[in-house]
Amino acid sequence: MKTNIREKLYRIIFDSDTKRGRFFNLSLLIIILISIIFVMLESVPSISDEYGKILKIAEWIITIIFSLEYFLRIFIVKKPAKYIFSFYGIIDLLSFLPTYIGLFIVGGQSLMVIRALRLLRVFRILKISRYTKESKKLMVSLRASRAKISVFLFAVMMIVIIIGTFMYLIEGEENGFTSIPRSIYWTIVTLTTVGYGDIAPHTTLGQFVASFVMIMGYAIIAVPTGIVSAELTKIKHNYSSHNCPDCKKNPNDDDACFCKHCGESLKNK
Numbered sequence: 001m002k003t004n005i006r007e008k009l010y011r012i013i014f015d016s017d018t019k020r021g022r023f024f025n026l027s028l029l030i031i032i033l034i035s036i037i038f039v040m041l042e043s044v045p046s047i048s049d050e051y052g053k054i055l056k057i058a059e060w061i062i063t064i065i066f067s068l069e070y071f072l073r074i075f076i077v078k079k080p081a082k083y084i085f086s087f088y089g090i091i092d093l094l095s096f097l098p099t100y101i102g103l104f105i106v107g108g109q110s111l112m113v114i115r116a117l118r119l120l121r122v123f124r125i126l127k128i129s130r131y132t133k134e135s136k137k138l139m140v141s142l143r144a145s146r147a148k149i150s151v152f153l154f155a156v157m158m159i160v161i162i163i164g165t166f167m168y169l170i171e172g173e174e175n176g177f178t179s180i181p182r183s184i185y186w187t188i189v190t191l192t193t194v195g196y197g198d199i200a201p202h203t204t205l206g207q208f209v210a211s212f213v214m215i216m217g218y219a220i221i222a223v224p225t226g227i228v229s230a231e232l233t234k235i236k237h238n239y240s241s242h243n244c245p246d247c248k249k250n251p252n253d254d255d256a257c258f259c260k261h262c263g264e265s266l267k268n269k
Contacts, residue, residue, distance in 0.1 A: 006075070006076045009072060009075070009076045010076045010077075012024050013069075013072060013073060013076065014076075028069070031062060031065060031066075034058075034062070035059075035062045035095075038055055038058055038059060038062070041055065042055050042059075059099060060099070063096045063099040063100070066092070066095045066096040067096045069092070070092045070093060070095075070096065073089075073092065137232065137235050138228075138232070140231075140235055141228055141231035141232045141234075141235055142228060142231075144231045144234075144235075145224075145227045145228050145230075145231045148227050149224050149227055149228075152223055152224060152227070156191075156220060159191075159216075160184055160187045160188055160191065161184060163187045163209065163213060164180055164181075164183040164184030164185075164186070164187040165180055165183065165184075166209065167183045167186060167187065167201065167206060167209060168180045168182075168183040170201070170203060170205050170206045170209065171183075171201050171202065171203060171206045175200075175201065175202045175203070175206070176198075176199040176200070177199065182199070185199075186199045187213060190210060190213045190214060190217065191213050191214075191216065191217045191220060192217060192221070193214065193217045193218070193221070
């Protein structure tokens with residue numbers, strides 16, 4: 001009996017292809033978005049003063065819903081510890097834990113702590129990524145690209161340190177480049193094409209280096225985008241290769257033996 005209940009709950013919570021699973025996921029998405037809106041509204045003094053009680057009641061209702069969802073997931077998964085310490089497990093915990101912690105922190109000096117804990121509720125927005133298939137593809141492509149991107153970021157870090165040191169020597173303290181770390185900060189701001197303008201080179205050589213860094217910034221921004229795009233293309237190709245030969249629909253699972261749409265065998269595709 002207990003096993004049957006767990007299996008039914010598992011299909012509802014984790015299988016988004018069933019009617020009940022789609023309804024559960026859609027309902028949870030709506031609740032997440034509503035909770036984020038409430039967090040933002042609570043930060044507006046005029047709204048908080050007038051509708052503070054309503055917002056608190058709504059917050060507790062949402063917190064209880066997320067709490068039940070969290071413990072249900074622990075109950076139905078085969079390896080609870082794996083879920084608890086996973087990325088989504090931590091996000092699920094952060095979605096309701098700050099509200100409960102706020103009950104035990106009292107006193108005027110801890111008001112800032114309570115406020116910070118309440119702001120952690122915005123992490124609920126990360127729960128949305130679980131229910132979108134495209135985000136899963138993006139996560140897979142990012143994991144596949146992490147080695148290349150890590151090497152690229154290491155190379156950028158070396159370039160930033162070298163150029164920052166040169167700018168410190170070229171411009172000097174009189175032009176605002178008071179230290180190597182501050183010069184590196186300027187290099188990062190310029191390289192990313194942000195350009196705050198709080199520090200600017202004044203010498204001819206410094207301006208020439210700055211122009212070089214600005215142009216190089218466009219190329220540096222394009223490189224990681226190209227790496228991730230290439231991996232996304234590979235994943236899209238692999239994903240389409242799993243189409244059912246009979247109904248031409250995708251079974252979604254890479255290790256699927258039969259099409260879940262028509263039941264056709266996928267082993268001889």
